[in-house]
Amino acid sequence: MTRRILGALAALAVTAPLTLLRSTAAFAQDTTHVQDKIRIVGTYQPGTRPGLVIVPGGGIDSVRAIVKRDLDYSDRFEVVVLPEGAPSTDAARSGAEAAAGINYGLYRSFGASYALELNPDGAGVLARLHDLASSKPINQLTATLPAPGDAGFRMAVHRLSDEVVRWVTGTPGIAATQLAFIMDKRLYRVDSDGYSQTPLTPTGTVALSPAWSPDGRTIAYYRLGEGKGPLMLLDAASGSQSALPGTGTGTNFAPAFSPDGRSLAYTHSDENGSDIFVASLGGGGAAQRLTVGRYADNLSPTYSPDGRRIAFVSTRAGPPQIYSMSADGTDQALMVPFDFGATGPSNAPEWSPDGATVAFHREVSGSPQIFLYDVAGRRVKQLTSSGRNEDPTWAPDGRHVAFISDRTGRRQIWIIDTETSRVRQLQAPGAARLPAWSRRLR
Amino acid sequence: MRLSSMPLLLAVAALAACGGKPAPEQPTPQAETPAAQPRVNQDSIDAANRAAEEARKKAAADAAAADAAARAKGLAGEVASMIHFDYDKSDIRQNDQAVLDRKAAIMGANPGLRVRISGHADERGSDEYNLALGNRRAGAAKRYLEGKGVDGSRIDVISYGEERPLEQGSSEEAYAANRRDEFEITGGGDNLKAPQ
Structure with missing residues (x-):
């Protein structure tokens, strides 16, 4: 069903530039979240490459692969590869962590500072970035994407990657070039x-x-x-x-x-x-x-x-x-x-x-x-x-x-x-x- | 055995056919006038002589034309001969001055002759810098020819930079061959006259 919707949206996406739809609904608990300004995460230091985990998931492997490479090529992150079979969630945990579905402690133990979730979301992809030090999601967006293989698909994913870089560093990445x-x-x-x-x-x-x-x-x-x-x-x-x-x-x-x-x-x-x-x-x-x-x-x-x-x-x-x-x-x-x-x-x-x-x-x-x-x-x-x-x-x-x-x-x-x-x-x-x-x- | 006896049998048969009977007397040809005979012979001789003379002249003319064509071709070749440059330089080398002097003389003897000089660089150096260097090398040859009296309006200058190497590869020999000006005749190149 998702694929069908993506295909239907492809024609739209060719003519219209990528729209970045930011949602605040999921962050009612995050009272410091600012809608239109970028909140720079305090743990990022220029000249360092903080670890970043891309949370395993299903359905959008092509998007995940492109974003992973983009973030690697940005040289702003050490993209942490999880061991085979590593759990993404921790059923033993409770409260906000379990609700977010992110095993903060586990990813911290791999040396990561950030975790990026990429999940199918209706017309495209929901990207949500978590700060592992504070165990909180720090930003998210829903990106409308053309169907994989369509003109503009890869560039739309590159723009998503560049936005993730901006959440952490304050400056967009260079993938969409x-x-x-x-x-x-x-x-x-x-x-x-x-x-x-x-x-x-x-x-x-x-x-x-x-x-x-x-x-x-x-x-x-x-x-x-x-x-x-x-x-x-x-x-x-x-x-x-x-x-x-x-x-x-x-x-x-x-x-x-x-x-x-x-x-x-x-x-x-x-x-x-x-x-x-x-x-x-x-x-x-x-x-x-x-x-x-x-x-x-x-x-x-x-x-x-x-x-x-x-x-x-x-x-x-x-x-x-x-x-x-x-x-x-x-x-x-x-x-x-x-x-x-x-x-x-x-x-x-x-x-x-x-x-x-x-x-x-x-x-x-x-x-x-x-x-x-x-x-x-x-x-x-x-x-x-x-x-x-x-x-x-x-x-x-x-x-x-x-x-x-x-x-x-x-x-x-x-x-x-x-x-x-x-x-x-x-x-x-x-x-x-x-x-x-x-x-x-x- | 059979083949080798054949000529002998034929010879015998020929002798038998001729035998005894004398050949009929041939009538003496009657000339219309006794004096005409030498005249006709003389005319034939004259005609033959004239034909021979014309053939000689034609051969000579053909040879001269071939010589002229060869000379013109040789002159065109001299106009088109390349000159070469030191690395990153556009100065005319001493041993190329005689080459350019000869081109200037041929252009002087053939006022309709037009040439296009293209400057080239080896693959070292910046690609874009080499486009500029090619123009400078071609321009140097043009200025030299102008200095020898050739009207500059007869000379076009272009640059290929390093885009058209004569020799492929990255050897010193290839580089040296590629640092060059080429000269192309663009008009008035037929029947070139040698300078006096």
Whole structure:
């Protein structure tokens, strides 16, 4: 019956965004529960990974599996795997614990701090998170889900996972995101857990340099034709695309949307060199030129999250290094320090969503490695050292970075948690390049 | 045995057929005028000579055309020959200056000739930086040719970055082969004349 209802709701869910229905009915006893604000649980400390148990249950194994992986990939929790046959309830207990159906003591004994219940609930899933230290449920929601296998099902579950992360940390997770990247000359996108990989451009065309608009609706990329080509704006939902006006000559690549989504900064390159331009996306007027390189190249712009600054690559001192300027092109200065003649070429900067850090790659002994530049502290930190590691791109949490690494022999997308240095490989069969991480997708 | 006796039997039969009887006298051909005979012979000789001469001329012309085609092809090949670059550099190497000088001379002798220069990079270095580097390498060759008197409007510049490697693989040899400018004739490339 549940399946039938889910199927009937699938059509609705495709057109309507996921609705998060929060219920307070079950928490009449929890007088501190706040409906519209997120109550941060006191036991969570940044930099720690509290244990979390996903309570065994029946009927929605696919949801449980996706959420479990999402919470693991969030690097905010140690997902505790229960021993085979471990009871989820404790008949010997009484009162509120027994009513909640959660064996708090047992889960505490496994080292967990949280327990997450996922149960079928009419049109979708009821998710309820328990704090084991206080032996209380701390939040819950009912998520409407398309039927498993339907378009939008996995992304709806990812949004549920991200909400659970928010209950504990105050910041949503990053599961409901996608990465755009280039493989075999085509533009692809893939969910942050490596599923639902989809080509967005046809064979026979060459795509490079993808970038997401802040609302996740548009992907800009460079379409390389006969050695030159325009910047394309591709509608992520419909697949329709059009060339950005003013990019009809030369090579137009490495686009970056301004944080308000109204402008697109990009690199225009031809026989006279490479410089950074910014075009208004609402139409109206020619692109504004921000750099004048003459015999130096300026390329690969990236906006600070407040939209006021642009970090970019310049060869004005010789080898490419990371500079910054005001968004109108004034106040250009070296950003990331380097030793002339000693520091390797530095490229592919991307400003973190929290504004604190610029990730880039810099050659060390001939191999590119991922570096982080602490903007306020003016410190440079090397993040990788094994193989070639290049083209970093930030997750919306400002904590995870995806990049291309050949550590297994071919260039593939890897994701590193910059707090714990834990890495995982994104599932992708081919040789991937130039990843771009979306913001959270609604 | 039987086969080897056959020719002998045939020879005997032939002798028997001819035997005794003299062949009938052939009538002497009557020329219309006695003087015409040498004239006709002379005409035939002249015609043969003319034909031979024309054949010689045609052969010579064919050979010349083939030579010209071969020379033009050779010139087109010289225009299309690649130049190479040091790692992360767009400076024209000393040994490539003569290559470009020759291209400039051929373009000077053939005002209708147009070329497209594509700059390429090896797979090291940033993908996006290499698009810029390709344009810089192609632009360097264009500026060199302009410096030798070629009108810049006859030269297009494009960049493939590292997207079209000539040699696959990650060896120094492959990298060196891939750091290059390619020159493609886009117009006026037929019947190229050699520079004087």
